[in-house]
Amino acid sequence: MLTANLILERLNKEGKLLERREQPSRSFVLQLMDLLYLKHAQADRATRDIYNALRTVDFNPNFGQINLEVASAPGHAGCAKVVTNVDRHLEGQDAGIQVGKGTSAPTPTDYRMADRINHGRSGAAGIPASFANPSFETGDLTGWTSATNGFMRVVVESAGWGYKDGTYYCALESTPDASVSPYGQAGHYAQVSQSIDLTNVTHIRFQLRGQGTWASSFAFEVWVDGRPVYRIELADDTDYPSRMVDVSSFTGIHTVTFKCIATAAFYAADHGAWIDNIETLNIVELEYGGCEIVNLTFSDPNGQFTIRRYFTNSSSASITVNEVGIQAMEQDTGSSGRAFLIARDVVSPGIAVGPGEILRVTYVPQITV
Amino acid sequence: MMDTQVKAKPELEIVNEGQIPNLLVRGEVGAVLELIVKDKNGRVTDHRIMKSKSFVRQFLELLFVEFNKLPPKAALIMKDTGGFPRYIREGYRNFDCAGGVGDLARGIMVGTGTTAPTIDDYQLETRIAHGSGAGQLQYGGVTFGLPASDPTTSQFTITRDFANASGGDITVNEIGLYVVGWDGDARYFMAIRDVIGGGIAVPNGQTLTVNYREQAVV
Numbered sequence: 021m022l023t024a025n026l027i028l029e030r031l032n033k034e035g036k037l038l039e040r041r042e043q044p045s046r047s048f049v050l051q052l053m054d055l056l057y058l059k060h061a062q063a064d065r066a067t068r069d070i071y072n073a074l075r076t077v078d079f080n081p082n083f084g085q086i087n088l089e090v091a092s093a094p095g096h097a098g099c100a101k102v103v104t105n106v107d108r109h110l111e112g113q114d115a116g117i118q119v120g121k122g123t124s125a126p127t128p129t130d131y132r133m134a135d136r137i138n139h140g141r142s143g144a145a146g147i148p149a150s151f152a153n154p155s156f157e158t159g160d161l162t163g164w165t166s167a168t169n170g171f172m173r174v175v176v177e178s179a180g181w182g183y184k185d186g187t188y189y190c191a192l193e194s195t196p197d198a199s200v201s202p203y204g205q206a207g208h209y210a211q212v213s214q215s216i217d218l219t220n221v222t223h224i225r226f227q228l229r230g231q232g233t234w235a236s237s238f239a240f241e242v243w244v245d246g247r248p249v250y251r252i253e254l255a256d257d258t259d260y261p262s263r264m265v266d267v268s269s270f271t272g273i274h275t276v277t278f279k280c281i282a283t284a285a286f287y288a289a290d291h292g293a294w295i296d297n298i299e300t301l302n303i304v305e306l307e308y309g310g311c312e313i314v315n316l317t318f319s320d321p322n323g324q325f326t327i328r329r330y331f332t333n334s335s336s337a338s339i340t341v342n343e344v345g346i347q348a349m350e351q352d353t354g355s356s357g358r359a360f361l362i363a364r365d366v367v368s369p370g371i372a373v374g375p376g377e378i379l380r381v382t383y384v385p386q387i388t389v
Numbered sequence: 390m391m392d393t394q395v396k397a398k399p400e401l402e403i404v405n406e407g408q409i410p411n412l413l414v415r416g417e418v419g420a421v422l423e424l425i426v427k428d429k430n431g432r433v434t435d436h437r438i439m440k441s442k443s444f445v446r447q448f449l450e451l452l453f454v455e456f457n458k459l460p461p462k463a464a465l466i467m468k469d470t471g472g473f474p475r476y477i478r479e480g481y482r483n484f485d486c487a488g489g490v491g492d493l494a495r496g497i498m499v500g501t502g503t504t505a506p507t508i509d510d511y512q513l514e515t516r517i518a519h520g521s522g523a524g525q526l527q528y529g530g531v532t533f534g535l536p537a538s539d540p541t542t543s544q545f546t547i548t549r550d551f552a553n554a555s556g557g558d559i560t561v562n563e564i565g566l567y568v569v570g571w572d573g574d575a576r577y578f579m580a581i582r583d584v585i586g587g588g589i590a591v592p593n594g595q596t597l598t599v600n601y602r603e604q605a606v607v
Contacts, residue, residue, distance in 0.1 A: 022418040022444055046416040048605035050543035053536045056603060057545040059455075059484035060568070061533040080481045087481055088455040128538040128607050313457045316450065316465075320508045323449045327456070348456070385452070387444040389508045 024048075024363070026344060027382040028371055038377070045365050045383060047126035047345075052362035055088055055350060068131040069358045070114070070347060077358070081351035089349040090327060090362075092116035095139030095308035113139035114359040116311025117329040117381050120343040126364045133345050133364065140305030142222035142268035143335025145375075148300040149217040151276075155297050156188040163214060164190075170208030171198035172280070172292070185297055192240075192280035193231060193292030204237075204286040211279035216300070218244070222268040224276065226298040228261070230254035232291030237284040240293045243277040244270055253283070254293055264301075304339045306331040306373070324386040331379040342370040344381055412440040413542070413606045419444070420581065421544075422564065423600035424589050434595060441583050441601065443506040448580035451483050451570055461573070468511045469576045470494075470567060477578075480571030484580075486547065488531045488567075491519045494577045496531035497549035497599050500563040506582045513565045513582065521554040526561075526591065544604040551597040560588040564599055 024045035030038045051067055058065040058079045069075045081087065095113035122134020152163030156176045166174040173195045178187050192210040228240060235254040242250040242265045250265040267276075280293035309330035316325040327346065333339055345364035349357050363383070373379045413419050420441035426434045450467050454477055459465055464476035477483070488496030493516070502514020519528045534546035547566070553559055566581040581601070591597045 021413075021440075021442060022449075023416055044416045047607045048416075048418045048543075049607065050536060050538045050605075052418070053538075053543045053545055053603065053605055056484065057533065057536050059481075060486045060545075060547060060603075062482070062485050062487045063533070065536075087458070087479060087483070088452075089458045089479075090456040091458060126607050127540065128543040128605065313453065316453050318446050318449075318508055323446050323508055325449065325453050385449070387446075387449050387508070389443045389445065389506050 022385060022387050024386065025384040026365055027384070028341070028344070028367060029380040029382075030371060030373060031378040031380060033376045033378065035378070039371065041367065041371060043365075043367070045363060047130075047365050048363045049126070049130050049361060050128045051131065051360040055348065055360065055362065059088070064353060067350075067360055069360055070132040072131060075352040075358045077350045078353045082355065087350065090116055090311065090346060091313050092311040094310045113308040115347055115349045117327060117383065118345045118347055119306060119331055119341045119379065119381065120345070121340065122343045123366060123368070126366060130361060130364050132361055133343055135343070137339065137341070138303070138305050139308040141307060141334040142266065143304035143333075143337035143339060144220040144222055144268075144302050145336050146220040148221040148302045150300055151214055151216055151298050154299065155186050156190045157186045159188055161190075161212065164212040165214065166210070166212050168210040170282070171195045171204035171286075172208045172210035172282070174210045174212055189294050189296035191231070191290075191292065191294050192278070193290055193294070194234070194286055194288065196289040198286055199288050204282055206282050206284050209279055209281040210292065211277050213275050213277040215273055215275045217273050218267055218270040219272060220302055221300040222303045223264050223266055223301040224298065225262055225264045225301055226278070227296045228252075228263050229294040230257045231294050232256060232288065234286045234288055234291035235293075237282055237286040238280050238292050239283050241279045241281060243279060244274050302337070304335055304337050306339060306379070307334050321389040322386060324384050327383040327385070329381050331373070331381065333373045333375055333377050333379070336375050338372050338374045340370040340372045341379060342367055346383060412438070413604055415606055418605045419603070421602040421604060422583055423602065424585070425598040425600075426589065426591055426595055427598070428595050434592075435589060437589065441581060443582050445506065445510050445579060445582055446508050447511065447570070447578040451477070451568065451578065451580065454479060454570075455483055464572065467570055467578060469570070469578055470512045472511060475570060475572045475576045477570040477572050477576065482569045482571045482575055485569035485575070486531060486566055487533070488528075490530045491528050492530075493519055493528065495567050495569055496528070497547060497601060498565045498567055499526065499551055499561045499597070499599070500565070501560065502563045503584060503588075505584060510582045511579055513563050513579070515563075517559065517561070523555055523557060524559060525555050526551040526553055526559060526597070542604055542606050544602050547601040547603070549599050551591065551599070553591045553593050553595055553597070556593055558590055558592045560590050561585065561597060562588040566601060
């Protein structure tokens with residue numbers, strides 16, 4: 021029989037123990053059975069990854085030899101603030117012990133942490149300020165300042181974007197004149213700006229659509245004061261993904277600008293970027309150390325080893341951890357590494373990790389004959 | 390004399406949600422051991438379900454190797470089923486127990502030993518050989534039931550048939566699972582060993598089906 025003990029220890033920055041919890045781990049989930057089956061049977065197995073995609077895991081990986089890998093490097097440094105895409109995570113925080121804020125009871129079919137705390141340093145102590153007229157539902161640019169040059173315009177529109185919430189959205193796009201020689205040129209832009217207190221704002225999230233067949237002639241940027249913090253090359257979208265910009269390094273009042281700028285000549289009207297639902301978020305993060313697996317020991321009738329990871333709170337917020345889990349890396353039949361949740365436990369009551377404090381999470385899998 | 394081929398087909402049941410036999414408690418990862426004896430007409434003459442008690446050290450060692458993705462230079466020394474130390478490293482064959490008909494290297498094994506398991510056991514005490522001679526059983530191929538789950542339990546099944554064409558009755562007292570560990574070649578290790586209290590008799594002409602259901606209970 022295999023069981024596991026889960027130990028959570030809260031330390032101050034000098035390493036002094038402030039709080040200790042120990043509980044039986046309850047919750048090895050279906051993906052562990054899937055991955056053990058794959059190895060026992062030597063057969064590919066379709067398994068749900070942490071992004072809810074069914075991946076066919078390759079029992080015989082030919083690249084990287086990833087197999088049930090739980091040991092992990094630390095999460096990435098988290099210090100790049102320009103052109104950051106926080107929707108992507110490196111392997112460093114996708115494998116190994118995970119922590120989160122979710123409180124829902126575990127089930128065998130859990131495929132991800134209910135509300136994972138990502139690797140990073142962001143997190144503010146207060147409530148984030150909001151943009152005025154964030155979804156343009158006044159039907160105009162109330163609260164915003166617009167600017168354009170060349171064959172570009174800013175208009176608040178009410179038709180054409182099937183996925184928008186509410187009635188209106190803001191179009192940063194080419195004018196009808198762009199169809200007439202000398203045409204639109206690289207460098208032409210349209211933008212909207214607003215001043216906002218970013219003290220308690222870690223991220224700005226918005227819906228963005230690249231509009232029109234000439235959308236690939238444009239880029240979309242977010243600026244804070246005089247410098248860009250995000251840029252994406254546009255394409256004619258068929259979906260409307262949320263985009264997120266990390267602004268956690270800013271405090272105080274700043275001017276935030278959403279800008280569509282041409283990167284090449286363009287020749288028609290209504291092409292560029294449409295934006296909607298601009299939100300401010302306070303996303304708390306913990307810095308993920310490496311996940312180590314050590315101390316394999318046996319003493320009849322018992323055997324055990326230790327899986328351990330340190331999480332450092334480098335934010336200015338107190339972060340409560342309510343759930344802990346383990347993710348393993350596997351390789352799918354397309355030779356891509358994928359992460360799978362193999363265990364998830366709820367910690368009740370949650371353990372609050374203050375600014376500057378460290379959480380040490382230890383799983384001890386044990387067998388007893 | 391040529392070995393008689395095992396004709397019995399492994400019976401992999403489709404388990405409906407909510408109907409998974411469950412002997413484990415919350416938080417346990419283990420196995421349920423199901424033993425079925427059938428006569429030549431397929432009639433069940435004995436049926437037992439019990440909690441498998443005995444993952445042995447090689448199971449945990451292989452899990453440690455896989456979780457750590459141990460490279461050759463950091464290989465873990467493990468004792469194989471012959472008692473030889475092997476330098477085992479990460480590899481896709483680790484845990485392979487898909488033995489074919491008559492394969493005595495990997496898959497479910499049966500024996501006559503009665504000594505209680507210890508964590509350091511690395512082989513069955515007295516394994517029954519494959520064949521139709523006296524005291525032998527014919528080992529079928531290992532088959533697998535796909536993983537499934539109900540609201541509390543996820544599981545999959547490893548199955549092997551053992552047909553008795555020996556001409557006499559055979560009592561099985563111990564059951565184990567042998568799996569591969571990789572050191573550049575496939576080596577073989579015992580991951581589980583269970584002793585059946587009182588043993589289970591397999592009369593001549595009858596077939597023992599062993600199901601190991603590996604389970605995790607939330």
